[in-house]
Amino acid sequence: MSDTAPSDAVINAWVRLVRAQQGVLGAVEADLKRAGFPPLGWYDVLLELRHARDEGLRPLEIEGRLLLAQHNVSRLLDRMERAGYVERRPCVEDGRGQIVVATHAGHDLMRRMWPIYQAAIDKHVGAKLQSEAQAQTLARLLGRLIDGD
Amino acid sequence: MSDTAPSDAVINAWVRLVRAQQGVLGAVEADLKRAGFPPLGWYDVLLELRHARDEGLRPLEIEGRLLLAQHNVSRLLDRMERAGYVERRPCVEDGRGQIVVATHAGHDLMRRMWPIYQAAIDKHVGAKLQSEAQAQTLARLLGRLIDGD
DNA sequence: TTAATCTTGATGCAGTTGCATCGAATGCTA
DNA sequence: TAGCATTCGATGCAACTGCATCAAGATTAA
Numbered sequence: 277m278s279d280t281a282p283s284d285a286v287i288n289a290w291v292r293l294v295r296a297q298q299g300v301l302g303a304v305e306a307d308l309k310r311a312g313f314p315p316l317g318w319y320d321v322l323l324e325l326r327h328a329r330d331e332g333l334r335p336l337e338i339e340g341r342l343l344l345a346q347h348n349v350s351r352l353l354d355r356m357e358r359a360g361y362v363e364r365r366p367c368v369e370d371g372r373g374q375i376v377v378a379t380h381a382g383h384d385l386m387r388r389m390w391p392i393y394q395a396a397i398d399k400h401v402g403a404k405l406q407s408e409a410q411a412q413t414l415a416r417l418l419g420r421l422i423d424g425d
Numbered sequence: 426m427s428d429t430a431p432s433d434a435v436i437n438a439w440v441r442l443v444r445a446q447q448g449v450l451g452a453v454e455a456d457l458k459r460a461g462f463p464p465l466g467w468y469d470v471l472l473e474l475r476h477a478r479d480e481g482l483r484p485l486e487i488e489g490r491l492l493l494a495q496h497n498v499s500r501l502l503d504r505m506e507r508a509g510y511v512e513r514r515p516c517v518e519d520g521r522g523q524i525v526v527a528t529h530a531g532h533d534l535m536r537r538m539w540p541i542y543q544a545a546i547d548k549h550v551g552a553k554l555q556s557e558a559q560a561q562t563l564a565r566l567l568g569r570l571i572d573g574d
Numbered sequence: 575t576t577a578a579t580c581t582t583g584a585t586g587c588a589g590t591t592g593c594a595t596c597g598a599a600t601g602c603t604a
Numbered sequence: 605t606a607g608c609a610t611t612c613g614a615t616g617c618a619a620c621t622g623c624a625t626c627a628a629g630a631t632t633a634a
Contacts, residue, residue, distance in 0.1 A: 282547040285560035290449075290550045292567035297446035298492055300439075300570055335583065343447060348621065350584060355620095372582040372629045398431040401439045404569050411434035414566040418441035420553050421449055484613065497591065499614060504590095521599045521612040 293421075300400045307396040313389050317342075318356060322386045325362065325378040332377035334367065361385055442570075449549045456545040462538050466491075467505055471535045474511065474527040481526035483516065510534055 282290070305316055324341050325333055339349045353376060356362045361382035367373035378386075405411050431439070454465055473490050474482055488498045502525060505511045510531035516522040527535075554560050 280547050280551070281543055282551040283557060283560065285557055285564055286551040286554065287546060289554070289560045289564040289567065290546045292564050292571060293442075293446050293550070294450060295492070296567040296570040297442050301443060302492075336581090343444070343451075345622070346583070347585080347623085351620080354584090367582095370582075370630075372627095374583080394430055397436060397439045398429050401442070401570060402429070402431040402435040405435065405438070405566070406569075408432060408434055410566060410569075411432065411438045413562065415434060415438040415441050417554070417559060417563040417566070418438065418445040420555075420559075421445040421550060422441060485611090494592075495613070496593085496615080500590080503614090516612095519600075519612080523613075 303400045304393070304396040307399075308389065308392055311392045313385075313392065314359070316393075317344075317352060318361065319386060319389055319393065321352065321356065322361065322378050322382050325376065326383070326386065330377070332365070332375040334373050335376060336373070338376065356382070452549045453542070453545040456548075457538065457541055460541045462534075462541065463508070465542075466493075466501060467510065468535060468538055468542065470501065470505060471510065471527050471531050474525065475532070475535065479526070481514070481524040483522050484525060485522070487525065505531070 301316075308314075308316065320342050321338060324338055328337075335346075335349050335353060338344070338353075339346055342349075344352070353362060353364065357364060361379055363377050363379050365375045365377065367375050402411070405414065450465075457463075457465065469491050470487060473487055477486075484495075484498050484502060487493070487502075488495055491498075493501070502511060502513065506513060510528055512526050512528050514524045514526065516524050551560070554563065
């Protein structure tokens with residue numbers, strides 16, 4: 277909470293962070309859409325659900341892991357359920373809540389998306405870095421920006 | 426356009442790029458909103474207009490510099506014009522086009538936003554990096570992701 | 575137990591974005 | 605110069621997001 281003015285390097289990092297993400301994410305999403313797949317957010321949800329295995333996840337947990345607003349999770353699940361990729365089950369421990377699990381079609385979608393997704397990451401991130409070391413350094417520095425607030 | 430699978434480091438850089446930007450941008454936007462200011466996009470437009478000085482900019486140029494879709498620029502300018510921050514003038518060289526210039530209120534808004542914006546960048550980016558060198562390295566690596574394709 | 579409070583998830587409404595299309599003006603080709 | 609294709613910016617419509625609010629269930633305290 278300092279009143280310190282950020283240095284030029286910091287401002288530059290900020291500007292490029294926004295631009296780089298905007299460009300790369302846009303390009304990856306475009307590749308997925310071009311291949312006829314739903315947005316990346318759907319993949320993210322399915323991936324979290326796969327990590328949870330059979331137990332499924334509460335919407336609240338999805339919210340926390342993907343940093344989404346509550347009402348957005350609710351509606352994202354609506355769409356995914358309508359498309360047949362997830363299923364909402366009543367939660368026995370908490371009558372207010374529910375358990376979300378991926379359907380077979382959901383797992384299948386994830387499996388079919390991955391090759392395209394993977395290729396897009398390689399094309400729009402991997403190919404633009406010059407070495408493994410650069411990727412590691414970038415990941416490490418970005419990691420510093422993520423936690424703590 | 427290789428079929429190479431991205432390395433773990435590349436995938437990690439990708440994931441963190443998305444998360445870091447999401448978190449940092451959200452935090453900066455929240456700081457601005459809390460202070461009663463419009464979204465960052467408005468500042469971006471005004472900043473581009475200031476660089477253009479008196480000549481103003483064509484919507485097409487704004488589109489290119491900010492990587493926005495044409496229809497989004499059109500509507501963003503609608504809102505900013507309605508709020509009195511920009512003005513659209515007919516373009517003498519091209520009857521289809523127009524020239525966008527910032528009004529006095531627009532310049533003033535930018536001036537008033539900068540202290541808050543600056544503090545937010547420092548708080549959410551600068552304070553999380555450990556040195557000037559880290560900021561420079563991060564900016565350089567992010568720069569690699571921006572151009573060329 | 576009962577009442578007050580908090581948590582979980584859904585929903586109405588307004589604002590914003592994406593997509594397709596349109597009208598107007600320009601530039602190109604003949 | 606006439607006709608056709610292209611470019612510039614606007615707009616109708618559907619989808620998505622943010623915000624406020626709500627209902628139902630859980631938790632706490634008297």
